[in-house]
Amino acid sequence: MLAQVRRRRLLRGPSGRRRQRLLAAGGGPNGALSLAEARRNFEACDVCDPAMAKNVRAPSREERIGRRPYLEEIEAAAIALDAEGRFHGWWPLSPPYRDLDAIGKEEFDALVERVLMAAARVRRTRRMAK
Incomplete structure (x- = not known):
């Protein structure tokens, strides 16, 4: 036992x-x-x-698929999403991404990371289906 x-x-x-x-x-x-x-x-x-x-060599494109996005990629996507959201009036009362406090940026980055990971999963699935 x-x-x-x-x-x-x-x-x-x-x-x-x-x-x-x-x-x-x-x-x-x-x-x-x-x-x-x-x-x-x-x-x-x-x-x-x-x-x-x-x-160490840089990872190939195939090795990058399925991994978490780089912090720079997340930040660039977050800035783009914030700009689009402000343009369309989705969140007019909140401060811009660059002015968010550390917790606000962390939460927004987590949302953007989940979106990027979902897109990468779809891309990988489509490649496998071909």
Whole structure:
């Protein structure tokens, strides 16, 4: 019985405090970086350690499909959506995107990211169907 419980825990992966310690611990394949730090770096610049960027090639178009959009892509799309929304009068009373506070930008960016991810899924599905 105890062996089954341990096996289930191993299959589920770490949880709670242990997971937080693993995310914050440095060392391993990422060098002195923690896993959380390496993930943030990878989201920002496609490498776990910015100092290693010169040793890594840029991802091909096929490798980019299905991944989250870059922060610059999200911001550019957010600015375009805000401009269109203001032109059509969809949200006349709210401040412009560039004047939003950090929380407002985060929420608007999350909405735009979901739209971009949905569009990428449709694009990928259409390519597979051909």
